[in-house]
Amino acid sequence: MKDFCKKIFKFAIFGAVAYFGFRIFERIKSAIEISKTLPQYLENVVGEKPKVNMNITWHDAQVSVGLSKEVIEKNEDLENTIREYIEDFYPAVPDNCVTIDLYSID
Numbered sequence: 001m002k003d004f005c006k007k008i009f010k011f012a013i014f015g016a017v018a019y020f021g022f023r024i025f026e027r028i029k030s031a032i033e034i035s036k037t038l039p040q041y042l043e044n045v046v047g048e049k050p051k052v053n054m055n056i057t058w059h060d061a062q063v064s065v066g067l068s069k070e071v072i073e074k075n076e077d078l079e080n081t082i083r084e085y086i087e088d089f090y091p092a093v094p095d096n097c098v099t100i101d102l103y104s105i106d
Contacts, residue, residue: 026092031056034063034090041085046071046078051105061086062099069104078102 035054042065043049051066063082072078079100087095 023092027056027061030090030092031061034086034093037089038063038065038082038085042067042082045081046075056093059094060097060099061093062101064101064103066103066105069106072102072104 031054035052038052038054039049042052046067048067048071053064055062055064063086065078065082067078075081079102082100083098086093086098
């Protein structure tokens with residue numbers, strides 16, 4: 001019985017490590033894909049290719065998007081557009097932990 005409990009305990013630890021490893025892998029993969037696809041998406045939406053920087057930590061995701069001042073003023077709902085894009089196409093990134101920073105590159 002003692003050996004059975006040890007095996008179950010080892011299996012549970014292995015399962016937990018595998019689960020969290022997979023979650024980390026998904027977030028890293030999503031960050032790489034967002035960095036590649038978000039500029040193309042925003043170029044189609046606003047007509048200008050932005051500079052995008054994506055940082056993901058365990059509990060937070062930060063997206064910095066650089067566009068010209070005219071485009072930022074013209075598209076007031078740009079932050080929500082980016083947030084909806086990330087929520088729709090990348091569910092591995094937590095919805096309530098995404099911080100979006102828009103800055104002008106003039």
